[in-house]
Amino acid sequence: MKKTFFKILVKLNKLLLPKLYKVDPMKLTNLQKAILGYKYWALTNSLN
Known part of the structure; x- marks a missing residue:
């Protein structure tokens, strides 16, 4: 149940949230x- x-949630994140893979992590805003x-938290929980 938890894994599904x-x-x-990860699929919704892919659709709704911005993609940040091309941006330098040091130049990201706090938001x-x-x-x-x-996104990382949701992905790691979906893999466990």
């Missing part, structure tokens, strides 16, 4: 860093 929830951390 996070897999759905962009928070989005990146949230």
